[in-house]
Amino acid sequence: MFHGKTNKRTSEPKMRDFSLSDVRLFTKAAQLGGLTPAADALSVPKASASRQLQRLEAMVGHQLLHRGSTRFALTEEGREFLVAAGQVLSILDDVMLSLSSGAGTLAGRLRVAAPHYYGRELLGVHLPDFMSAYPQLEVVVETGNDRADLFRDEADVAIRRGREGCDEMVARHLKNEPMVLCATADYLAPRQAIESVSDLAPHAFLVSEIEGRKKEISLSITGKTHRLNVESVFQSDDLELILKLTLAAKGIGLVPLSLARSHLDSGALSSVLPALKLTPQEINLVYLPSRRHSPKIKTFVDYVLNIFKQS
Known part of the structure; x- marks a missing residue:
């Protein structure tokens, strides 16, 4: 044996x-x-x-x-x-491009997915400088697709609102975006004054959350979520569309303060229940853990983080 x-x-x-x-x-x-x-x-x-x-x-x-x-x-x-x-x-392509191009040179294609608002207002302003610094790198930005599936190779990096779907990826925190409820005088004037959260029920709302029921909204106030049954809800992932409809007196809009600020300052919009402390919306830049050492992704991530740090 x-x-x-x-x-x-x-x-x-x-x-x-x-x-x-x-x-x-x-x-x-x-x-x-x-x-x-x-x-x-x-x-x-x-x-x-x-x-x-x-x-x-x-x-x-x-x-x-x-x-x-x-x-x-x-x-x-x-x-x-x-x-x-x-x-x-x-x-492999990242490594080969890095080796063949020489130190300090980025080449290939970088695909970025971002919400409409951040893609246009943030990247649209700052991307030309980035592209000038790395002329051999082809940058492709798809706005309106912050839910791109990075695991299915739909993008290299994405700017996302909130933490949903970030657990399996590297998520770099960019900022907490203050939110505001706002409406025009033409919308508010013929209706009962809004003095508390319960007074919001008979109103139409314009929000960016693509979920829930047609006549229910969720308001995150001081860390707690309040679900309200309201008159109606229009939902879109395009924040700029939400703002346009709010300015057209179609309801109360829930939008980033930075997007509505100029209209609030001019008096075109009024803040609804300004004493409410709405929970800011978390903005993250995400990418796959397996891509953390990609030169083009690392360089772009550092660039975007620096932009938000200065803003």
Whole structure:
């Protein structure tokens, strides 16, 4: 009987070596919606593209793409693999660009997702200087998409309102944005005076929270959330649209103080229940932990943090 030591490695799963060209072809096919356009984009012979995909699927042990004459879509396993593949390729591309471009030079593409207001008012003002400093870096900003799924490679970094969805990512706090309830005199004049939170019930509200019921709003006051049944609620993720409708006397708007300040100063808008201490909205810059060492992301994050620090 053999009494030697058991080789524990025999119970460990065998690691598989993937071809990066196969992985890149798969991600490009998922991006462009077909093997043929992916092969053209990567200068891969069309005859070998199908074989590369089959080889990758054999390595993964699952079919990654549904493909046919009229149908081309990711399988469930393909969607899962695409997330990891996209992250790995992004990291490798960052490193290769950094090494080939030389120290202090950024190149490639940086994709930023931000809410309408912050994308235009903040990045629109300061991005030209950033782009001048790094002319080889292509910056793409998608406003109105602060909920972009970074795990599915929809953006490299995102500016987000609130903490929702930040737990699995690196979240750098930018600022706490004071909020204000406001309305025009034309809207308020024909209605009963508002002296307490309970007086808000018969009013129309314009808010940016895309959740809840049509006739219910949530007001965060001094750390506590008050749910109110109101006359009606208009919801949009576009804060500037909310402000325009508020100025058009369509209801009471809940908007950032910085967005409404000039209209409050001019008298076009009046603060509703100004003594209320509304909880500020937290603004964060988020990115994936696996991308924390990406030179382009690190440089952009430091740049944005510096902007908010000075504001």
